[in-house]
Amino acid sequence: MNSALLEASNFEGLKKALEKTPEEIIAIVKESSLKGRGGAGFPTGLKWEAALKAGGEGERFVLCNADEGEPGTFKDRLILTKAPLNVIEGILIACRVLDAKKAFIYLRGEYAHHRTALDRAIKKAKPYLGANGIDISVVLGEGAYICGDETAILNSIEGKRPEPRKKPPYPAEKGLYGKPTIVNNVETFAMVPLIFLGKFDSNKRLCSLSGDLHKAGVFEISEGKQAGTLLELAEPIGIPKALCFGASGGIIPFDPCMELTEANVKERGAFPGTWSVIVINHEHSIVELCRSIQAFFVHESCGYCAPCREGNLRMLELLEKISKGKGTKKDLQILRELSALLESSCFCALGRSAPLHVSTALRHFFWEFEEKCT
Amino acid sequence: MAGKKILLNELGLEQKRKGFVSKEKLKEIASKACVPESEAFSAATFYSFLSLEKRAKHSVLVCNCPSEQLKGSEKILGFLEKRLKVKRGNATKDKKFYLGETSCIGLCDKAPAMLVDGKPHAKVTIEKTKEILGKLK
Numbered sequence: 001m002n003s004a005l006l007e008a009s010n011f012e013g014l015k016k017a018l019e020k021t022p023e024e025i026i027a028i029v030k031e032s033s034l035k036g037r038g039g040a041g042f043p044t045g046l047k048w049e050a051a052l053k054a055g056g057e058g059e060r061f062v063l064c065n066a067d068e069g070e071p072g073t074f075k076d077r078l079i080l081t082k083a084p085l086n087v088i089e090g091i092l093i094a095c096r097v098l099d100a101k102k103a104f105i106y107l108r109g110e111y112a113h114h115r116t117a118l119d120r121a122i123k124k125a126k127p128y129l130g131a132n133g134i135d136i137s138v139v140l141g142e143g144a145y146i147c148g149d150e151t152a153i154l155n156s157i158e159g160k161r162p163e164p165r166k167k168p169p170y171p172a173e174k175g176l177y178g179k180p181t182i183v184n185n186v187e188t189f190a191m192v193p194l195i196f197l198g199k200f201d202s203n204k205r206l207c208s209l210s211g212d213l214h215k216a217g218v219f220e221i222s223e224g225k226q227a228g229t230l231l232e233l234a235e236p237i238g239i240p241k242a243l244c245f246g247a248s249g250g251i252i253p254f255d256p257c258m259e260l261t262e263a264n265v266k267e268r269g270a271f272p273g274t275w276s277v278i279v280i281n282h283e284h285s286i287v288e289l290c291r292s293i294q295a296f297f298v299h300e301s302c303g304y305c306a307p308c309r310e311g312n313l314r315m316l317e318l319l320e321k322i323s324k325g326k327g328t329k330k331d332l333q334i335l336r337e338l339s340a341l342l343e344s345s346c347f348c349a350l351g352r353s354a355p356l357h358v359s360t361a362l363r364h365f366f367w368e369f370e371e372k373c374t
Numbered sequence: 375m376a377g378k379k380i381l382l383n384e385l386g387l388e389q390k391r392k393g394f395v396s397k398e399k400l401k402e403i404a405s406k407a408c409v410p411e412s413e414a415f416s417a418a419t420f421y422s423f424l425s426l427e428k429r430a431k432h433s434v435l436v437c438n439c440p441s442e443q444l445k446g447s448e449k450i451l452g453f454l455e456k457r458l459k460v461k462r463g464n465a466t467k468d469k470k471f472y473l474g475e476t477s478c479i480g481l482c483d484k485a486p487a488m489l490v491d492g493k494p495h496a497k498v499t500i501e502k503t504k505e506i507l508g509k510l511k
Contacts, residue, residue, distance in 0.1 A: 071439035071478035109386070109423045110479040112492055140386050143422030145477055159381030159409035161416040210441040210482035217483050244440060247478075278441050278482070292443055296477060302420075 004199040005190060009085035013193025014128060017093040022052055025097050032195040033202040038065055038148070038185030039248075039273040040349070041262075044192075047182065048097050050172035054180035061181040062094040062103040063171075064189055065153060066118075069108055069145040070246040071296065073276035075206040075218045076186035080107075080114045083190055084121035088136070090189030092125065093196075094182045095134050103134060104176070106153045108141045115140065145300035146350055150183040152302070163304045164348035207260075211244070211279035212237045221260060221275070228256025231279065238281035242365070246276040247293045248353035250360035251286060254279070269360045271353065286365040287372055290358055291319040297354040308351030311342045315358060327373040336362055381407035385418055390492075394428040422476065423492075430465040430472035432510050434458075435489045438475040441482035450486050451475065453500050457507065471510075 017025055030045030051060070064087060068076040079087060091103050107115060115138060122129070122136050129136065139157050146152045151165035154176050175181025187206060194200040203223045207230070210216040214235035221230060231240055231254075240254040250270030258264055265272045280289060294316040303309045318335050321327045339355035339362075346352045362369060384403040388395045395403070395418055404414035418424050436442075436451045451473075455461060458471050465472040481487035484496030490506055498506070 068480060069478060072441050072482050073478070074480040074482055077480045108480075109421075109492075110476070110489065110494075113494060137380070139380055139383055141421075142382060142386055142389070142424050143476070144420060156382055156417075157380060159404075159407045159417060160413055161420050208482065210485065211444050216441070216485075247440070276482075278444070280444065284444060289440055292438070292440055296439070300477060 004194050004197075005079065005083045005086055009083065009089060009193065011085075011089060011125070011128065013086075013196040014089040014092055016196040017193070018096060018128075022097040022099070025093060026052065028195060029192065032200055034188065034191055034195065034200065035202075036184060037187035037191070037205065037274065038150075039070065044184060044188055047172055047184070048094065050170065051098055051180045051182045054173040056180065059102065059177070059179050060098040060100040061176040061179060062091055062098065062100045063150075063153065063157075063176060063181055063183045064091050064103070064105040065148065065150060065183055065185040066105050066111065067108040067141050067148045067153065068111070068186065068274075069148045070248065070274055070276055071293075072210050072244070072246045072278040073208045073274050074210075075208045075274070075276075077111060077114065078206075078218050079186050079190050080111065081117055084117050085124060086190040086193055087186055088121050088125045090184070090192035091136065092128055092132070092134065093192050094184070094189070095132065098180065098182060100182075101133050101135065103136045104157060105136065105138045106141060106147065106157065107138055108147070109143045112140055144302075145296075146302045149348060149350060151348075153183070154181070161302075163302050164350070166347075205275060207275040207277060209234045209277050209279065211277075212240065212281035212284065213279055224259045224261055226256065227254060227258045227260055230260065231256070234279070236279060236281065238283055240279050241282045241284070242280040242286060244278040244280060244289065244293075244357070245270050245272050246274065246278070247296050248350070248356060249273045249276075250356040251280075251289065251364065252360060253364050269356075269363055271356065286361050286368045287319070287323050290361050291316070291323045293357045294319050297350075301351065301354070305347035305351060307342050307345045308347065308354065311338055311346075311351075312354055314338060315342075315355065319358075322369060322372050325372050327369075329370070329373050332362065332369055332373060378408050379403075379406045381409050381414060381417060382421075385414075385424055389424050392428075393431070394425045397426070400426070428469070430469045432470060432491055433472045433474070433489075434507075435474045435476040435479075436462075437477075437479045437481065437485070437487045437489075439478035439482060442478075442485040442487060445485035447486040450488070450498055450500065450503055453503060457504075
Protein backbone atom coordinates (compact mmCIF):
# COMPACT_ATOMS: atom_id res chain seq x y z
CA MET A 1 0.00 0.00 0.00
CA ASN A 2 1.19 3.51 -0.82
CA SER A 3 2.87 4.93 2.28
CA ALA A 4 1.97 8.55 1.49
CA LEU A 5 -1.69 7.54 1.27
CA LEU A 6 -1.61 6.02 4.72
CA GLU A 7 -0.49 9.25 6.39
CA ALA A 8 -3.52 10.86 7.98
CA SER A 9 -4.99 13.51 5.71
CA ASN A 10 -5.35 16.91 7.25
CA PHE A 11 -6.49 18.53 4.03
CA GLU A 12 -3.02 20.01 3.39
CA GLY A 13 -3.05 18.92 -0.27
CA LEU A 14 -6.52 20.38 -0.76
CA LYS A 15 -5.56 23.64 0.95
CA LYS A 16 -2.56 24.04 -1.34
CA ALA A 17 -4.67 23.29 -4.43
CA LEU A 18 -7.39 25.74 -3.43
CA GLU A 19 -4.83 28.56 -3.57
CA LYS A 20 -4.43 27.91 -7.31
CA THR A 21 -6.58 28.87 -10.29
CA PRO A 22 -8.26 26.05 -12.28
CA GLU A 23 -5.69 26.52 -15.06
CA GLU A 24 -2.82 26.26 -12.60
CA ILE A 25 -4.29 23.09 -11.05
CA ILE A 26 -4.59 21.51 -14.51
CA ALA A 27 -1.01 22.47 -15.37
CA ILE A 28 0.25 20.87 -12.12
CA VAL A 29 -1.78 17.67 -12.63
CA LYS A 30 -0.55 17.45 -16.25
CA GLU A 31 3.03 17.98 -15.11
CA SER A 32 2.69 15.13 -12.59
CA SER A 33 1.95 12.63 -15.43
CA LEU A 34 -0.94 11.16 -13.43
CA LYS A 35 -2.92 8.74 -15.58
CA GLY A 36 -6.33 7.28 -14.72
CA ARG A 37 -6.07 4.25 -12.44
CA GLY A 38 -9.38 2.71 -13.42
CA GLY A 39 -7.97 0.69 -16.31
CA ALA A 40 -7.87 2.86 -19.41
CA GLY A 41 -4.97 5.04 -18.20
CA PHE A 42 -6.07 8.32 -19.79
CA PRO A 43 -3.99 11.34 -18.65
CA THR A 44 -5.96 13.00 -15.83
CA GLY A 45 -4.80 16.55 -16.58
CA LEU A 46 -5.99 16.31 -20.19
CA LYS A 47 -9.38 14.99 -19.07
CA TRP A 48 -9.81 17.86 -16.64
CA GLU A 49 -8.73 20.38 -19.26
CA ALA A 50 -11.31 19.04 -21.73
CA ALA A 51 -14.02 19.42 -19.10
CA LEU A 52 -12.96 22.96 -18.27
CA LYS A 53 -12.90 23.94 -21.94
CA ALA A 54 -16.24 22.31 -22.74
CA GLY A 55 -18.76 24.90 -23.70
CA GLY A 56 -22.33 25.33 -22.53
CA GLU A 57 -24.02 27.04 -19.67
CA GLY A 58 -25.13 25.77 -16.31
CA GLU A 59 -24.15 22.99 -13.98
CA ARG A 60 -20.99 20.90 -14.11
CA PHE A 61 -20.38 17.72 -12.19
CA VAL A 62 -17.62 15.64 -10.66
CA LEU A 63 -18.10 11.90 -10.42
CA CYS A 64 -15.98 9.41 -8.51
CA ASN A 65 -16.15 5.92 -9.94
CA ALA A 66 -16.07 3.62 -6.91
CA ASP A 67 -17.52 0.69 -8.84
CA GLU A 68 -14.41 -1.44 -8.67
CA GLY A 69 -15.83 -4.58 -10.26
CA GLU A 70 -12.96 -6.10 -12.20
CA PRO A 71 -12.46 -9.60 -10.80
CA GLY A 72 -9.25 -9.74 -8.81
CA THR A 73 -9.24 -6.01 -8.04
CA PHE A 74 -9.54 -4.71 -4.49
CA LYS A 75 -7.12 -1.78 -4.20
CA ASP A 76 -9.93 0.80 -4.19
CA ARG A 77 -11.59 -1.09 -1.33
CA LEU A 78 -8.43 -0.52 0.68
CA ILE A 79 -8.26 3.17 -0.22
CA LEU A 80 -11.93 3.64 0.68
CA THR A 81 -11.35 2.12 4.11
CA LYS A 82 -7.85 3.40 4.90
CA ALA A 83 -7.72 6.75 3.14
CA PRO A 84 -11.23 7.96 2.22
CA LEU A 85 -10.30 11.58 3.00
CA ASN A 86 -7.72 11.58 0.21
CA VAL A 87 -10.48 10.61 -2.21
CA ILE A 88 -12.71 13.43 -0.95
CA GLU A 89 -9.79 15.87 -1.27
CA GLY A 90 -9.23 14.80 -4.87
CA ILE A 91 -12.93 15.22 -5.65
CA LEU A 92 -12.94 18.71 -4.13
CA ILE A 93 -9.89 19.72 -6.16
CA ALA A 94 -11.72 18.58 -9.32
CA CYS A 95 -14.78 20.57 -8.18
CA ARG A 96 -12.52 23.63 -7.91
CA VAL A 97 -11.38 23.14 -11.51
CA LEU A 98 -14.93 23.06 -12.89
CA ASP A 99 -16.49 25.28 -10.23
CA ALA A 100 -18.81 22.31 -9.76
CA LYS A 101 -21.25 22.42 -6.86
CA LYS A 102 -22.36 18.82 -7.05
CA ALA A 103 -20.26 15.68 -6.89
CA PHE A 104 -21.28 12.02 -6.82
CA ILE A 105 -19.52 8.94 -5.56
CA TYR A 106 -20.87 5.84 -7.32
CA LEU A 107 -20.16 3.09 -4.81
CA ARG A 108 -20.66 -0.49 -5.95
CA GLY A 109 -23.39 -2.39 -4.13
CA GLU A 110 -20.89 -5.05 -3.07
CA TYR A 111 -19.09 -2.32 -1.08
CA ALA A 112 -22.25 -1.03 0.63
CA HIS A 113 -20.69 -1.83 4.01
CA HIS A 114 -17.94 0.73 3.30
CA ARG A 115 -20.48 3.50 3.01
CA THR A 116 -20.19 4.45 6.68
CA ALA A 117 -16.47 5.23 6.30
CA LEU A 118 -17.25 7.29 3.23
CA ASP A 119 -20.08 9.20 4.92
CA ARG A 120 -17.80 9.89 7.87
CA ALA A 121 -15.12 11.28 5.53
CA ILE A 122 -17.66 13.51 3.78
CA LYS A 123 -18.78 14.80 7.20
CA LYS A 124 -15.17 15.53 8.15
CA ALA A 125 -14.75 17.57 4.97
CA LYS A 126 -17.84 19.68 5.78
CA PRO A 127 -15.89 22.93 6.35
CA TYR A 128 -14.48 22.71 2.82
CA LEU A 129 -17.79 21.60 1.30
CA GLY A 130 -19.76 24.36 3.03
CA ALA A 131 -17.28 27.13 2.24
CA ASN A 132 -17.55 26.35 -1.46
CA GLY A 133 -21.22 25.38 -1.55
CA ILE A 134 -20.42 21.84 -2.68
CA ASP A 135 -22.56 18.79 -2.03
CA ILE A 136 -21.24 15.22 -2.34
CA SER A 137 -23.83 12.43 -2.69
CA VAL A 138 -23.18 8.71 -2.57
CA VAL A 139 -25.09 6.65 -5.12
CA LEU A 140 -25.12 2.97 -4.27
CA GLY A 141 -24.87 0.52 -7.16
CA GLU A 142 -26.94 -2.65 -7.11
CA GLY A 143 -24.62 -5.22 -8.64
CA ALA A 144 -23.67 -4.65 -12.27
CA TYR A 145 -20.12 -4.96 -13.65
CA ILE A 146 -20.96 -2.71 -16.60
CA CYS A 147 -21.39 0.18 -14.16
CA GLY A 148 -17.61 0.34 -13.95
CA ASP A 149 -17.82 1.91 -17.42
CA GLU A 150 -17.88 5.68 -16.99
CA THR A 151 -20.77 6.24 -19.39
CA ALA A 152 -22.84 3.37 -17.97
CA ILE A 153 -22.56 5.07 -14.57
CA LEU A 154 -23.97 8.26 -16.08
CA ASN A 155 -27.03 6.34 -17.30
CA SER A 156 -27.30 4.53 -13.98
CA ILE A 157 -27.38 7.77 -11.97
CA GLU A 158 -29.86 9.31 -14.40
CA GLY A 159 -32.21 6.39 -13.75
CA LYS A 160 -31.77 4.75 -17.14
CA ARG A 161 -30.80 1.18 -17.96
CA PRO A 162 -27.03 1.28 -17.40
CA GLU A 163 -25.82 0.67 -20.92
CA PRO A 164 -22.65 2.40 -22.08
CA ARG A 165 -23.03 5.49 -24.26
CA LYS A 166 -21.40 6.14 -27.59
CA LYS A 167 -18.16 8.08 -27.32
CA PRO A 168 -17.59 10.83 -28.41
CA PRO A 169 -18.98 12.94 -26.88
CA TYR A 170 -16.89 12.08 -23.84
CA PRO A 171 -18.22 12.71 -20.34
CA ALA A 172 -15.82 15.65 -20.03
CA GLU A 173 -17.89 17.38 -22.75
CA LYS A 174 -21.34 15.86 -22.25
CA GLY A 175 -21.59 13.83 -19.11
CA LEU A 176 -24.18 13.68 -16.36
CA TYR A 177 -27.48 15.19 -17.51
CA GLY A 178 -25.62 16.32 -20.65
CA LYS A 179 -23.28 18.61 -18.70
CA PRO A 180 -19.45 18.61 -18.59
CA THR A 181 -18.41 16.02 -16.02
CA ILE A 182 -15.06 14.95 -14.63
CA VAL A 183 -15.13 11.18 -14.05
CA ASN A 184 -12.18 9.50 -12.32
CA ASN A 185 -11.84 6.42 -10.21
CA VAL A 186 -11.03 6.16 -6.50
CA GLU A 187 -7.27 5.65 -6.79
CA THR A 188 -6.92 8.51 -9.29
CA PHE A 189 -8.72 10.98 -7.02
CA ALA A 190 -6.72 9.76 -4.01
CA MET A 191 -3.47 10.55 -5.86
CA VAL A 192 -4.40 14.17 -6.66
CA PRO A 193 -3.81 15.72 -3.19
CA LEU A 194 -0.45 13.90 -3.04
CA ILE A 195 0.63 15.81 -6.17
CA PHE A 196 0.16 19.09 -4.34
CA LEU A 197 2.17 17.80 -1.38
CA GLY A 198 5.04 16.70 -3.62
CA LYS A 199 4.45 13.08 -2.57
CA PHE A 200 3.19 11.65 -5.85
CA ASP A 201 5.40 9.33 -7.86
CA SER A 202 4.01 8.47 -11.29
CA ASN A 203 6.28 5.42 -11.48
CA LYS A 204 4.50 3.76 -8.60
CA ARG A 205 1.04 2.29 -8.52
CA LEU A 206 -1.09 -0.12 -6.57
CA CYS A 207 -1.40 -3.71 -7.66
CA SER A 208 -4.01 -6.18 -6.35
CA LEU A 209 -2.40 -9.59 -6.12
CA SER A 210 -4.52 -12.70 -5.55
CA GLY A 211 -4.96 -16.32 -6.59
CA ASP A 212 -2.59 -19.13 -5.68
CA LEU A 213 -0.72 -17.18 -3.00
CA HIS A 214 -0.29 -17.39 0.76
CA LYS A 215 -0.19 -13.62 1.18
CA ALA A 216 -2.57 -12.07 -1.32
CA GLY A 217 -2.98 -8.34 -0.93
CA VAL A 218 -2.38 -4.88 -2.32
CA PHE A 219 1.22 -4.09 -3.17
CA GLU A 220 2.81 -0.90 -4.39
CA ILE A 221 4.84 -1.61 -7.49
CA SER A 222 7.36 0.52 -9.32
CA GLU A 223 7.48 0.50 -13.10
CA GLY A 224 9.86 -2.24 -14.14
CA LYS A 225 9.73 -4.40 -11.01
CA GLN A 226 10.39 -8.04 -11.85
CA ALA A 227 7.40 -10.37 -11.68
CA GLY A 228 9.39 -12.89 -9.65
CA THR A 229 10.35 -10.32 -7.01
CA LEU A 230 6.73 -9.23 -6.64
CA LEU A 231 5.46 -12.78 -6.29
CA GLU A 232 8.07 -13.61 -3.65
CA LEU A 233 6.47 -10.97 -1.43
CA ALA A 234 3.12 -12.70 -1.77
CA GLU A 235 4.51 -16.20 -1.20
CA PRO A 236 3.19 -18.38 -4.05
CA ILE A 237 1.40 -21.67 -3.38
CA GLY A 238 2.89 -24.29 -5.71
CA ILE A 239 4.66 -23.32 -8.93
CA PRO A 240 3.25 -20.19 -10.58
CA LYS A 241 2.29 -20.88 -14.17
CA ALA A 242 0.36 -17.88 -15.41
CA LEU A 243 -0.64 -14.33 -14.59
CA CYS A 244 -4.22 -13.36 -15.32
CA PHE A 245 -4.97 -9.62 -15.47
CA GLY A 246 -8.49 -9.55 -14.06
CA ALA A 247 -11.22 -10.97 -16.27
CA SER A 248 -10.66 -8.55 -19.13
CA GLY A 249 -6.87 -8.21 -19.32
CA GLY A 250 -5.77 -11.57 -20.67
CA ILE A 251 -3.56 -14.42 -19.45
CA ILE A 252 0.20 -14.60 -19.92
CA PRO A 253 2.83 -17.13 -18.86
CA PHE A 254 4.61 -16.32 -15.61
CA ASP A 255 8.20 -15.33 -16.27
CA PRO A 256 10.06 -14.38 -13.07
CA CYS A 257 12.44 -12.14 -14.99
CA MET A 258 9.74 -10.21 -16.84
CA GLU A 259 9.73 -6.56 -15.87
CA LEU A 260 6.22 -5.46 -15.00
CA THR A 261 5.64 -2.68 -17.50
CA GLU A 262 2.58 -1.98 -19.60
CA ALA A 263 4.65 -2.46 -22.75
CA ASN A 264 5.85 -5.91 -21.66
CA VAL A 265 2.33 -7.07 -20.85
CA LYS A 266 0.99 -5.69 -24.14
CA GLU A 267 3.79 -7.37 -26.07
CA ARG A 268 2.36 -10.68 -24.83
CA GLY A 269 -1.08 -9.74 -26.13
CA ALA A 270 -2.56 -8.82 -22.74
CA PHE A 271 -3.50 -5.53 -21.08
CA PRO A 272 -2.66 -4.75 -17.45
CA GLY A 273 -5.64 -2.40 -16.88
CA THR A 274 -5.91 -1.79 -13.15
CA TRP A 275 -2.97 -4.09 -12.43
CA SER A 276 -5.02 -6.77 -10.80
CA VAL A 277 -2.92 -9.88 -11.09
CA ILE A 278 -4.39 -13.31 -10.41
CA VAL A 279 -1.64 -15.89 -10.03
CA ILE A 280 -2.39 -19.36 -11.38
CA ASN A 281 -0.24 -22.31 -10.35
CA HIS A 282 0.68 -25.55 -12.10
CA GLU A 283 -2.24 -27.45 -10.57
CA HIS A 284 -4.92 -25.30 -12.16
CA SER A 285 -6.19 -25.61 -15.69
CA ILE A 286 -6.14 -22.61 -18.03
CA VAL A 287 -9.13 -24.07 -19.94
CA GLU A 288 -11.17 -24.14 -16.72
CA LEU A 289 -10.05 -20.60 -15.91
CA CYS A 290 -11.23 -19.41 -19.34
CA ARG A 291 -14.56 -21.19 -18.91
CA SER A 292 -15.12 -19.46 -15.59
CA ILE A 293 -14.16 -16.01 -16.94
CA GLN A 294 -16.39 -16.60 -19.96
CA ALA A 295 -19.36 -17.42 -17.71
CA PHE A 296 -18.71 -14.12 -15.95
CA PHE A 297 -18.93 -12.17 -19.23
CA VAL A 298 -22.13 -13.93 -20.25
CA HIS A 299 -23.64 -12.87 -16.94
CA GLU A 300 -22.33 -9.30 -17.11
CA SER A 301 -22.89 -8.44 -20.78
CA CYS A 302 -25.53 -5.70 -20.80
CA GLY A 303 -27.07 -7.20 -23.94
CA TYR A 304 -27.10 -4.00 -25.92
CA CYS A 305 -25.05 -5.17 -28.91
CA ALA A 306 -25.33 -8.53 -30.64
CA PRO A 307 -21.63 -9.47 -30.85
CA CYS A 308 -21.29 -9.23 -27.07
CA ARG A 309 -24.71 -10.67 -26.18
CA GLU A 310 -24.53 -13.63 -28.58
CA GLY A 311 -20.78 -13.98 -29.08
CA ASN A 312 -19.99 -14.42 -25.40
CA LEU A 313 -22.70 -17.05 -25.08
CA ARG A 314 -21.37 -19.04 -28.05
CA MET A 315 -17.83 -18.81 -26.69
CA LEU A 316 -19.04 -20.16 -23.34
CA GLU A 317 -20.80 -23.09 -25.03
CA LEU A 318 -17.56 -23.96 -26.83
CA LEU A 319 -15.44 -23.63 -23.69
CA GLU A 320 -17.85 -25.83 -21.72
CA LYS A 321 -17.67 -28.43 -24.47
CA ILE A 322 -13.86 -28.32 -24.53
CA SER A 323 -13.67 -28.34 -20.76
CA LYS A 324 -15.68 -31.58 -20.70
CA GLY A 325 -13.27 -33.14 -23.19
CA LYS A 326 -15.83 -33.10 -26.00
CA GLY A 327 -14.25 -30.33 -28.10
CA THR A 328 -12.63 -30.65 -31.49
CA LYS A 329 -9.75 -28.82 -33.18
CA LYS A 330 -12.35 -27.04 -35.27
CA ASP A 331 -13.93 -25.67 -32.08
CA LEU A 332 -10.61 -24.08 -31.22
CA GLN A 333 -10.56 -22.40 -34.61
CA ILE A 334 -14.12 -21.10 -34.14
CA LEU A 335 -13.17 -19.86 -30.67
CA ARG A 336 -10.28 -17.94 -32.17
CA GLU A 337 -12.49 -16.44 -34.87
CA LEU A 338 -15.16 -15.44 -32.35
CA SER A 339 -12.51 -13.75 -30.17
CA ALA A 340 -11.32 -11.69 -33.10
CA LEU A 341 -14.89 -10.81 -34.03
CA LEU A 342 -15.78 -9.57 -30.54
CA GLU A 343 -12.52 -7.64 -30.20
CA SER A 344 -13.27 -5.75 -33.39
CA SER A 345 -17.03 -5.30 -33.36
CA CYS A 346 -18.43 -4.89 -29.85
CA PHE A 347 -19.94 -1.55 -28.93
CA CYS A 348 -18.04 -0.88 -25.70
CA ALA A 349 -14.79 -1.70 -23.95
CA LEU A 350 -16.41 -4.54 -21.97
CA GLY A 351 -17.30 -6.44 -25.12
CA ARG A 352 -14.07 -5.67 -26.92
CA SER A 353 -11.93 -6.87 -24.02
CA ALA A 354 -14.14 -9.83 -23.04
CA PRO A 355 -12.43 -12.34 -25.40
CA LEU A 356 -8.88 -11.27 -24.48
CA HIS A 357 -8.51 -14.08 -21.95
CA VAL A 358 -9.32 -16.62 -24.67
CA SER A 359 -7.11 -15.12 -27.38
CA THR A 360 -4.11 -14.83 -25.02
CA ALA A 361 -4.71 -18.30 -23.54
CA LEU A 362 -4.87 -19.83 -27.03
CA ARG A 363 -1.64 -18.04 -27.88
CA HIS A 364 0.35 -19.00 -24.78
CA PHE A 365 -1.28 -22.19 -23.52
CA PHE A 366 -2.55 -23.77 -26.73
CA TRP A 367 -1.46 -27.27 -25.70
CA GLU A 368 -3.80 -27.21 -22.70
CA PHE A 369 -6.74 -26.73 -25.07
CA GLU A 370 -5.38 -29.16 -27.64
CA GLU A 371 -4.98 -31.85 -24.98
CA LYS A 372 -8.71 -31.72 -24.28
CA CYS A 373 -9.78 -31.86 -27.94
CA THR A 374 -10.18 -34.74 -30.29
CA MET B 375 -32.07 18.00 -11.45
CA ALA B 376 -32.87 19.96 -8.29
CA GLY B 377 -35.21 18.06 -5.96
CA LYS B 378 -35.17 14.96 -8.15
CA LYS B 379 -34.58 11.65 -6.39
CA ILE B 380 -31.94 9.27 -7.71
CA LEU B 381 -33.90 6.27 -9.02
CA LEU B 382 -31.26 3.71 -8.08
CA ASN B 383 -30.95 4.92 -4.49
CA GLU B 384 -34.73 4.78 -4.02
CA LEU B 385 -34.95 1.29 -5.53
CA GLY B 386 -32.09 0.13 -3.31
CA LEU B 387 -33.74 1.49 -0.17
CA GLU B 388 -37.01 -0.28 -0.97
CA GLN B 389 -35.16 -3.53 -1.72
CA LYS B 390 -33.43 -3.26 1.66
CA ARG B 391 -36.67 -2.45 3.46
CA LYS B 392 -38.96 -5.06 1.93
CA GLY B 393 -36.66 -7.53 0.21
CA PHE B 394 -38.14 -6.66 -3.19
CA VAL B 395 -39.66 -3.78 -5.17
CA SER B 396 -43.38 -4.21 -5.85
CA LYS B 397 -44.96 -2.98 -9.10
CA GLU B 398 -46.89 -0.28 -7.19
CA LYS B 399 -43.77 0.91 -5.43
CA LEU B 400 -41.84 0.95 -8.71
CA LYS B 401 -44.46 3.28 -10.16
CA GLU B 402 -44.23 5.57 -7.16
CA ILE B 403 -40.40 5.65 -7.21
CA ALA B 404 -40.34 6.31 -10.97
CA SER B 405 -42.54 9.33 -10.51
CA LYS B 406 -40.39 10.66 -7.63
CA ALA B 407 -37.28 10.28 -9.80
CA CYS B 408 -39.01 11.88 -12.82
CA VAL B 409 -38.27 8.78 -14.92
CA PRO B 410 -40.90 7.06 -17.12
CA GLU B 411 -42.24 3.89 -15.52
CA SER B 412 -41.03 1.76 -18.43
CA GLU B 413 -37.51 3.15 -18.01
CA ALA B 414 -37.61 2.47 -14.27
CA PHE B 415 -38.73 -1.12 -14.96
CA SER B 416 -35.93 -1.53 -17.47
CA ALA B 417 -33.40 -0.31 -14.88
CA ALA B 418 -34.86 -2.25 -11.96
CA THR B 419 -34.72 -5.56 -13.81
CA PHE B 420 -31.10 -4.99 -14.83
CA TYR B 421 -29.30 -5.10 -11.49
CA SER B 422 -28.39 -8.36 -9.72
CA PHE B 423 -29.27 -7.08 -6.24
CA LEU B 424 -32.75 -5.82 -7.14
CA SER B 425 -35.76 -8.04 -7.45
CA LEU B 426 -39.38 -7.40 -8.38
CA GLU B 427 -40.54 -10.44 -6.43
CA LYS B 428 -39.71 -11.51 -2.94
CA ARG B 429 -36.99 -14.13 -3.31
CA ALA B 430 -36.44 -15.32 0.26
CA LYS B 431 -35.87 -14.03 3.76
CA HIS B 432 -32.09 -14.36 3.58
CA SER B 433 -29.78 -14.13 0.60
CA VAL B 434 -26.57 -16.14 0.53
CA LEU B 435 -24.32 -15.17 -2.37
CA VAL B 436 -21.00 -16.94 -2.90
CA CYS B 437 -18.38 -15.08 -4.93
CA ASN B 438 -17.39 -17.01 -8.04
CA CYS B 439 -14.56 -14.90 -9.48
CA PRO B 440 -11.38 -16.69 -10.64
CA SER B 441 -9.42 -15.92 -7.45
CA GLU B 442 -12.22 -17.35 -5.36
CA GLN B 443 -12.49 -20.49 -7.49
CA LEU B 444 -8.76 -21.09 -7.09
CA LYS B 445 -9.31 -20.98 -3.34
CA GLY B 446 -12.23 -23.40 -3.26
CA SER B 447 -15.43 -21.36 -3.61
CA GLU B 448 -16.99 -24.28 -5.50
CA LYS B 449 -16.63 -26.50 -2.43
CA ILE B 450 -18.49 -23.94 -0.31
CA LEU B 451 -21.25 -23.66 -2.94
CA GLY B 452 -21.54 -27.44 -3.16
CA PHE B 453 -21.82 -27.68 0.62
CA LEU B 454 -24.50 -24.99 0.71
CA GLU B 455 -26.50 -26.70 -2.04
CA LYS B 456 -26.51 -29.93 -0.03
CA ARG B 457 -27.18 -28.31 3.32
CA LEU B 458 -29.99 -26.05 2.10
CA LYS B 459 -31.29 -28.68 -0.32
CA VAL B 460 -31.46 -26.19 -3.15
CA LYS B 461 -29.60 -25.59 -6.40
CA ARG B 462 -27.77 -22.30 -6.83
CA GLY B 463 -29.94 -19.58 -8.31
CA ASN B 464 -33.00 -20.72 -6.34
CA ALA B 465 -34.77 -20.18 -3.05
CA THR B 466 -35.48 -22.92 -0.54
CA LYS B 467 -39.05 -24.27 -0.45
CA ASP B 468 -39.80 -22.48 2.82
CA LYS B 469 -38.51 -19.23 1.23
CA LYS B 470 -36.01 -18.82 4.04
CA PHE B 471 -32.83 -18.83 1.95
CA TYR B 472 -31.90 -17.77 -1.54
CA LEU B 473 -28.64 -19.34 -2.68
CA GLY B 474 -26.76 -17.74 -5.51
CA GLU B 475 -23.43 -16.87 -7.02
CA THR B 476 -22.15 -13.33 -7.31
CA SER B 477 -19.49 -11.72 -9.48
CA CYS B 478 -16.36 -10.43 -7.73
CA ILE B 479 -17.09 -8.78 -4.37
CA GLY B 480 -13.57 -7.38 -4.00
CA LEU B 481 -12.42 -9.82 -1.33
CA CYS B 482 -10.09 -11.88 -3.54
CA ASP B 483 -7.28 -11.43 -1.01
CA LYS B 484 -9.47 -13.19 1.56
CA ALA B 485 -11.01 -15.89 -0.63
CA PRO B 486 -13.32 -17.74 -0.51
CA ALA B 487 -15.82 -15.05 0.39
CA MET B 488 -19.56 -14.55 0.38
CA LEU B 489 -22.23 -11.94 0.99
CA VAL B 490 -24.96 -12.92 3.42
CA ASP B 491 -27.81 -10.40 3.46
CA GLY B 492 -25.29 -7.92 2.00
CA LYS B 493 -22.76 -8.52 4.77
CA PRO B 494 -19.35 -9.79 3.68
CA HIS B 495 -17.79 -12.92 5.15
CA ALA B 496 -14.18 -13.64 4.20
CA LYS B 497 -11.95 -16.72 4.33
CA VAL B 498 -14.99 -18.92 4.78
CA THR B 499 -14.66 -22.61 5.47
CA ILE B 500 -17.38 -25.24 5.67
CA GLU B 501 -17.27 -24.93 9.48
CA LYS B 502 -17.61 -21.14 9.28
CA THR B 503 -20.46 -21.48 6.77
CA LYS B 504 -22.35 -23.75 9.21
CA GLU B 505 -21.91 -21.12 11.92
CA ILE B 506 -23.13 -18.31 9.67
CA LEU B 507 -26.22 -20.30 8.64
CA GLY B 508 -26.92 -21.18 12.26
CA LYS B 509 -27.11 -17.50 13.17
CA LEU B 510 -29.77 -16.73 10.56
CA LYS B 511 -33.21 -16.89 12.10
